[in-house]
Amino acid sequence: MGGFSKSLTGRVILRVDEVEKGLLVSLADQVCEFVTPEPRENADPLAAIVGIDMDAEFPDDPAMARLFPDAYPDDPEAALDFRRFTQRSLQETKLAHARTVLQSLSKSGEKITLGSGDIPSWLGFLNDARLAIGTRIEITEDNHEELADLPEDDPRHGMFHVYDWLTYLQESLVQLLLP
Amino acid sequence: MSSQLDVARPETEVVVDRPWITLVWNDPINLMSYVTYVFMEYFKYDRAKAELLMLDVHEKGRAVVSNGTREEMERDVAAMHGYGLWATLKKDD
Numbered sequence: 001m002g003g004f005s006k007s008l009t010g011r012v013i014l015r016v017d018e019v020e021k022g023l024l025v026s027l028a029d030q031v032c033e034f035v036t037p038e039p040r041e042n043a044d045p046l047a048a049i050v051g052i053d054m055d056a057e058f059p060d061d062p063a064m065a066r067l068f069p070d071a072y073p074d075d076p077e078a079a080l081d082f083r084r085f086t087q088r089s090l091q092e093t094k095l096a097h098a099r100t101v102l103q104s105l106s107k108s109g110e111k112i113t114l115g116s117g118d119i120p121s122w123l124g125f126l127n128d129a130r131l132a133i134g135t136r137i138e139i140t141e142d143n144h145e146e147l148a149d150l151p152e153d154d155p156r157h158g159m160f161h162v163y164d165w166l167t168y169l170q171e172s173l174v175q176l177l178l179p
Numbered sequence: 180m181s182s183q184l185d186v187a188r189p190e191t192e193v194v195v196d197r198p199w200i201t202l203v204w205n206d207p208i209n210l211m212s213y214v215t216y217v218f219m220e221y222f223k224y225d226r227a228k229a230e231l232l233m234l235d236v237h238e239k240g241r242a243v244v245s246n247g248t249r250e251e252m253e254r255d256v257a258a259m260h261g262y263g264l265w266a267t268l269k270k271d272d
Binding site: 066067068069070071072073074082086089090093094123124127128130131134135139140141167170171174175177178179 | 206207208209210212213215216219226253256257260261262263265266267268269
């Protein structure tokens with residue numbers, strides 16, 4: 001297993017085996033599903049065109065709340081307004097990232113070459129997937145060892161190992177991009 | 180409220196539009212390298228400044244990453260949420 005690297009011509013590449021590739025496809029599919037905006041009946045069509053969602057509410061789901069945090073922690077009214085004016089376009093940005101990753105994966109074999117335009121999407125997707133999984137397994141700065149030692153029949157066992165792998169991938173990509 | 184007296188009264192107070200600030204908060208998931216990268220990429224800060232801010236977030240729990248009008252800070256917060264950072268805005272006081 002390797003992370004992202006640079007080819008001799010300076011392009012960013014990722015080599016994956018079949019299992020890893022299948023896992024990335026599955027994760028990108030799940031992120032797509034997770035961030036796709038709910039269809040709104042009777043929504044003002046003009047508002048929808050400019051990305052306003054007057055029915056947006058604070059998400060109940062902790063992973064959703066982590067991906068779409070409150071902008072005004074001490075002012076629920078302003079926070080809700082901000083959400084109504086920004087959440088839909090944020091969902092669409094995240095959806096576009098995951099779809100770009102799916103496209104990169106579907107047009108490559110075990111060597112994935114990222115165009116410069118694909119890099120922000122890969123970074124965004126890796127981060128969104130980590131935020132969603134990390135929130136689900138309730139990761140903290142101190143419980144990595146505890147999670148790594150969970151018995152195999154614990155549902156968090158597999159999720160932690162996926163999270164750990166995504167962390168490794170993201171770190172390797174960021175290191176290539178930092179000057 | 181308005182009256183004719185007000186019209187004649189000289190301006191004794193200047194109402195300053197107090198600046199707003201964008202805060203980024205520590206969280207256990209975002210990588211230190213990634214947070215540095217985001218500060219360089221979005222705010223165009225140099226690596227030294229981006230790393231100092233990232234360390235503030237990590238060690239003090241939060242850092243002020245930008246300031247300006249409310250509209251500008253809402254734009255910055257929305258951008259930070261786009262990158263997956265936990266950002267909020269408030270009036271600087």
